[in-house]
Amino acid sequence: MSCRVPHIDTIPKKDNSSDYLKKAHHFYEQSNFPKAYKYFVQYFESLNSISDVSPEDQGIFTGVVTKIATVLEETDDVEELLKCYLQTINLFPDNYFILNSLGAYMFKLGENDIAKKYLELALESHPYFLPVKRNLLHLSWNEMPRWHFRMMNDRLRNQAYDKAITSLISKGYKNAIDIGAGCGLLSLIASKNPEASVVAIEESKTLARMCKDVLIENNVKNVVIMNCYSTDIKEPLGKCNLIVTETFDVALFGERVLESIHHALSTLKTEDDFKVVPARAKVYITGLERA
Structure with missing residues (x-):
């Protein structure tokens, strides 16, 4: 199964945004996460405001992104993985789960300054989200030797x-x-x-x-x-x-x-x-x- 982030213009345009959402849910239920991702993004971009997205649909989409990111990380496809994360954050700037995931991944790549930026944004969005606190702690330990x-x-x-x-x-x-x-x-x-x-x-x-x-x-x-x-x-x-x-x-x-x-x-x-x-x-x- 390919998990490359799709080009949105490959999907025929429709007048009814609900068509995109129905297809997104259909492919999600079939575990076809790349196609679910395509139609979710098309659905979001067809709306007048991203605030019209229900918390449930945003949660499902976050799960789709996480599934795709896991495969892309395993195949070491850095470019597509970053594209997926950044497109999601552009749609949902306060998605603390994705912000934390991107921060953790940048830390893994050794980009500590960038990692800290996204982890702090995640913590600002959700001050009680324990995974981001743990990642920030690991980042601090890495930046500051324990002997110090x-x-x-x-x-x-x-x-x-x-x-x-x-x-x-x-x-x-x-x-x-x-x-x-x-x-x-x-x-x-x-x-x-x-x-x-x-x-x-x-x-x-x-x-x-x-x-x-x-x-x-x-x-x-x-x-x-x-x-x-x-x-x-x-x-x-x-x-x-x-x-x-x-x-x-x-x-x-x-x-x-x-x-x-x-x-x-x-x-x-x-x-x-x-x-x-x-x-x-x-x-x-x-x-x-x-x-």
């Missing part, structure tokens, strides 16, 4: 950063660049001094948006956010005599920290008298002997 939550709740780490950054800014190192700003914690610490000027650089769109939200929530005015890799910047961004960063993994060097710091000191730093936080690290090495 433990890092952000490391009180000793955060207090050490706070002490070092606050002390240096009070001593005049007030033109700061935060490399790998994440959700903005170090920028927020630096911004506590009203004389400080901070540029927060974060390559992740998700974290950059979160950083913006955090700064707005805290009414911060002296931080500028840049959504890019710091190493892509080719010239100074203004005065800079303080570099702060938390681009470290458990092995210290996994997040290109040496490359980032070298670039910052050669391109972004503008003062001979400058500081970097953190300023140093200890690396412990253990020798192993093969048995």
Whole structure:
């Protein structure tokens, strides 16, 4: 059975919209979902207003779309599947079931920004629809590594950063660049001094948006956010005599920290008298002997 989305002009025009609806129900009862889809769409487009569609018929049509989408997804026919979903949403913009399905599919394709858009529209249409809440949660987990939550709740780490950054800014190192700003914690610490000027650089769109939200929530005015890799910047961004960063993994060097710091000191730093936080690290090495 072919499940390609039909061209509507292949169906002869009729004057009576009820003819389309009768045929749509007939093919639906015969489990011929592609033809049911054809006649449902023709029925909808023959009406004076889409609001004339009964909830029952919209529900049946949603079921038809779901059946077709299942086959198209199994055959990996992305173009036809998206066409089917988008045509349905154009007809019924508040169909939370289809919005959720499209969002989930875009998430599966790795298009997280697009997925989030449709999932949020689904949640707006039906705030208590549990599947969309679950999909948004999965999307959040995918965008934000779980280790990030433990890092952000490391009180000793955060207090050490706070002490070092606050002390240096009070001593005049007030033109700061935060490399790998994440959700903005170090920028927020630096911004506590009203004389400080901070540029927060974060390559992740998700974290950059979160950083913006955090700064707005805290009414911060002296931080500028840049959504890019710091190493892509080719010239100074203004005065800079303080570099702060938390681009470290458990092995210290996994997040290109040496490359980032070298670039910052050669391109972004503008003062001979400058500081970097953190300023140093200890690396412990253990020798192993093969048995």
